[in-house]
Amino acid sequence: MNTDASKQRILTGDPFFRTFFRLLQTVKIHQSDNPLLLECVAEFVHSIIQCCAEEDRLTVQISRGRFYLQGETLTYRPDNLTLVQDMLQYFKQRGLTGLRFFASVREAASGQIVAFAHLLNNADRQEEPLAWLLLQMQEGNYPWVEIVLEADSSLTAHTSERGEKARRTYSYAMTSIQEVAQKMTSQQRAGVQKAKRMIQNMVDILTEDDSVLLGMSTIRDYDDYTYTHSVNVAILSMCLGKRIGLSRLSMERLGICGLFHDLGKVEISHDLIIKPGKLTDEEYDQIKEHSLNSVRQIVKLNALRDLKARIILPPFEHHLKYDLSGYPQTDRKKPVSLFGRILTITDIFDAMTSPRIYRPVALSPDRVLTMMLEGAGTEFDPILLKVFINMLGVCPVGTLLLLDTGEMGLVMETPAEAVAGRPLIVLLCQGGKGEFRKGAVVNLSERDPQSGAFRRNIVNSLHPSAYGIQPVDFLV
Ligand SMILES: [Fe+2]
Numbered sequence: 001m002n003t004d005a006s007k008q009r010i011l012t013g014d015p016f017f018r019t020f021f022r023l024l025q026t027v028k029i030h031q032s033d034n035p036l037l038l039e040c041v042a043e044f045v046h047s048i049i050q051c052c053a054e055e056d057r058l059t060v061q062i063s064r065g066r067f068y069l070q071g072e073t074l075t076y077r078p079d080n081l082t083l084v085q086d087m088l089q090y091f092k093q094r095g096l097t098g099l100r101f102f103a104s105v106r107e108a109a110s111g112q113i114v115a116f117a118h119l120l121n122n123a124d125r126q127e128e129p130l131a132w133l134l135l136q137m138q139e140g141n142y143p144w145v146e147i148v149l150e151a152d153s154s155l156t157a158h159t160s161e162r163g164e165k166a167r168r169t170y171s172y173a174m175t176s177i178q179e180v181a182q183k184m185t186s187q188q189r190a191g192v193q194k195a196k197r198m199i200q201n202m203v204d205i206l207t208e209d210d211s212v213l214l215g216m217s218t219i220r221d222y223d224d225y226t227y228t229h230s231v232n233v234a235i236l237s238m239c240l241g242k243r244i245g246l247s248r249l250s251m252e253r254l255g256i257c258g259l260f261h262d263l264g265k266v267e268i269s270h271d272l273i274i275k276p277g278k279l280t281d282e283e284y285d286q287i288k289e290h291s292l293n294s295v296r297q298i299v300k301l302n303a304l305r306d307l308k309a310r311i312i313l314p315p316f317e318h319h320l321k322y323d324l325s326g327y328p329q330t331d332r333k334k335p336v337s338l339f340g341r342i343l344t345i346t347d348i349f350d351a352m353t354s355p356r357i358y359r360p361v362a363l364s365p366d367r368v369l370t371m372m373l374e375g376a377g378t379e380f381d382p383i384l385l386k387v388f389i390n391m392l393g394v395c396p397v398g399t400l401l402l403l404d405t406g407e408m409g410l411v412m413e414t415p416a417e418a419v420a421g422r423p424l425i426v427l428l429c430q431g432g433k434g435e436f437r438k439g440a441v442v443n444l445s446e447r448d449p450q451s452g453a454f455r456r457n458i459v460n461s462l463h464p465s466a467y468g469i470q471p472v473d474f475l476v
């Protein structure tokens, strides 16, 4: 991060977004000859010119939910995170994937720049914001700016690098929780350094863009259920934490809680954990002890006392339920802690969407969310659950969809710039023997250039098991 290039980007990216945002807000309030507005225009032009030092243009693009400036990942100061997120939202509402400003903007009349800002602001009130904007810009006189329609192929390279980093971190996470659990089982003292570093890596990735890790956590079919489950609960919890504005430090602690929430299972016999079929009352009682066991195991960890003190409570609470009707049964009246309420949601979601011995085919994420909604206010914190559902989108990764073209496809991801409810999907083609193969990847936000209508629409979501489909086979 501390390369000269990134320092340069921090210097140039922040003023651009700040002055652009200020301009867009100020034109809403003031007349075009207002001195304050003219000052905003001058600052905005100046910030563009600064970025144009090496090229005669400034290109701002969005790909998979993040900004790129001059084809490079945009870095910005942490205190500008909200600003950048607001701008992402602003672009998304207008269907904008990019803008290119030319250095000739320095010759543009301020009235033109104000008019352009009005156009951008008004676009989201139009039925087809992007098409309307393109038309207006053609009719008007804005030679110093253009809309960038296609994502640059070099941006895709950055995206796949990020995917690779996320995949490496994910498998590293699997090994580190596995190591801790194995040491615990053999009565050795396990340290948390590796797990902590791994969680910090994850927070780095999530702060930039959580779509890749989030996608990885909603699809799985591994034998090591407990480890995958722990990693997934950590990821889903941190992503949820990010949505509710937790600090970096809190996100790290929450991630560690997710990773260790079921650590107590090392005290229960493996045969019982993987036992198919119904459990006897006695066996179920043993299983129910695992949240208290987790507390005991966390205390034994080789870690700072302060950290341990902060990560004990949520694992203890993760089966208590929002209305305290779960286990372990207590007389307490004190509500479940915030982290405990988060774990309750992410734990159940991951458990239900995972294939298990007694349920070899996983339930699809959208079905699980529908079922979970029934527990809003009793089992789950209703507000957190709403944020969680929002985060996963209408169609979580791994959902099988039937399209109006008669095609079937699996949700791969929902890029932040996608039209709401229109994710990227991988089509499934049926071979001669009825088996499914991976087909093309299509974007449901894609429109027919002639008619302007969406090329494909969702008719319904289908149950993968009814078609003998395991989403993971097509997505990993
Ligand atoms: Fe549990």
Ligand SMILES: [Fe+2]
Binding pocket: 229, 233, 261, 262, 347, 351
């Ligand atoms: Fe769990």
